[in-house]
Amino acid sequence: MRGFAYPIWQIVLITVACSIIIFGTIIGNILVCIAVSIVKKLRTPSNLLIVSLAVSDLLVALLVMPFAVSQEVMGRWVLGKTFCDAWTSLDVLLCTASILNLCMISVDRYFVITRPFQYAMKRTPSRMALMIVAVWLGSALISIPPLLGWKTDSSSGYCSVSQDMGYQFYATIGAFYFPLTVMIVIYYRIYMVSSRIAQAEAKSKPAGDCSGGVYTSGGSTPMRKDSHVSSFDHRVDEENHNFPNGAIRKQRDDSTQSMIPKKEHKYFAAFHKKSRLNRISSSKERKATKTLGVIMGAFTACWLPFFILAVIKPVCYHVPDWLSSLFLWLGYANSFLNPIIYARFNRDFRTPFKEILLCRCLGINRRLRSESYAEQYGVGTAGTLRDCIRPPVDTVVRYHSQGQTIVKLGNGETPTNDGTATGNLPPAKL
Template structure:
């Protein structure tokens, strides 16, 4: 969501940067935007062509990647031009469209993360019951809910719940009521849900790990095969794994997913929390925020869309190797090569 770069802006925009600063900022923001496009495109392509990644839960990851990809394509280029030039030249109609897309796509990215955390929580706490319900249809309904809620958050200014920005500027409405409405439903409420759910995931996982550690001497090296929820679902990409375990065990695959989710949530909070704090302060006290702070934290929030694919590549081996193969343009026969690598 975009907040004014300068709360004290007058009707005549003043350029903030010298020429060399404009060049540096343009290059940096271009690299950030292009990197975001490439990274999130890799996620979409990988899930599209790699059979083992085509599980219902990864539909949520694709939805997240699509929202981040659209942020890079439809929001970041205009935000970069506005930042460098310090004024808006595309007219009021384009301004309204851009700010609405900003709110819609950033909200969708955040709510997709919230749904991913809920999905992982149910996998850990109800592994077998949830496996039967974890169908593509249900995941599709969750994704539909994400985008509908995002639209409900973003659409009110289109119907008049807004204040007009100063001439030459394009900002999301500074109406206090809308700012509270949008920030609560687009950020603070999903953040609270994610923190609670990840805390529950951590406590449940820790409890299971301690129980297994105490029970290992009594297992006498008996291996009990467990089926991944995705395999039980017949969703493709799932496989059977053998572990010294009891029912309800957290598999290595799901354990890695938990770590990945934790890192993603940490990055998300670090990137977006400062901006949404300022988003509430700015309408109430426009003299309280240093010049340039809003711009910096706005782009820090956009950078979260750049970070998510990097986190998958670093912490999730299921995505790492497909990313390498796609970047090397070795998409033909990718499934057989990945299968051979997994067997070794």
């Protein structure tokens, strides 16, 4: 029987370290659940999987870790055989659910990246609920067999998961090695797809780029203050807003109205806004993929040592107790790290976490909308926003009226000697 092998200072150190993990896990995962429940922008079908992950991690901290600390400090299990069986099964259930939730999140992210349009129609709350049910059902299938007799009885006085070789093979494959393989393959494919998208974006600048006083339409030919365009077609194709060859559609017209309709300015503003929102959406997807990669890295680093040891222990009986405990708590620490990773790498969670911790839940959605608005346009004031939505574009408009070329913009007309003129298009009204 294992006795009190630790001196008092080590017991204090172990208790403090484990308590930090327990309370940190509880607080972090409660924050995730509260944030999703009160922040409207977080109430998405995909975040149901994150809530399921947070619930499993929270239950690990509430129902599993405290008894593990007790056994670690006391050096033996003092709560009886029946409770030991229930506790170990609960341990396997919740830890496996945490791992399978991570796996399911990676599957969801894969379809979002590779099949955005098809998957968007299928990404409903009911489908997410089915995925969550599959996670918990799979976890139950791995945790229940020892309760039905698939186990080896231990007389050491120490409560641990069944060391039956067949069960260990079944449990480690189902709870770790298979999900890990799926996540590695999926994340590799996500990385390859994201790389191709990034390369494609680098080769062609997005439409309506607002930077450095240059406005590009369609992602190619920029128009600067000194640019001269032979003619300007003020009739925007309402069926296709993508202008060919990166330039505005051109047309000569001997009898054209001298005033450029305001309708075109609205098209410019809407076109630029749409392209900017598309870039922001793409950026958010890449950030979400990066967050998933960090979570996967933390998951592998935390659980791989434990599951390697789980395969070794049934055939090697001389594994030190301290090593088993260290690797077990390293795995538990993954439940502590998940909320921290979301807070560090995902702004959608980081800001609500801060607001909740500061007890500023009232009006949180309004503040988040303001921040999101400023983030979308990269500005903090309406004046700067107006300039970015419709950058001042110097263009040349050629009209033929009684043998003289006249440029007429919203602020007047400017006849020229060479048949051309330059002027600024007025900013679009917001």
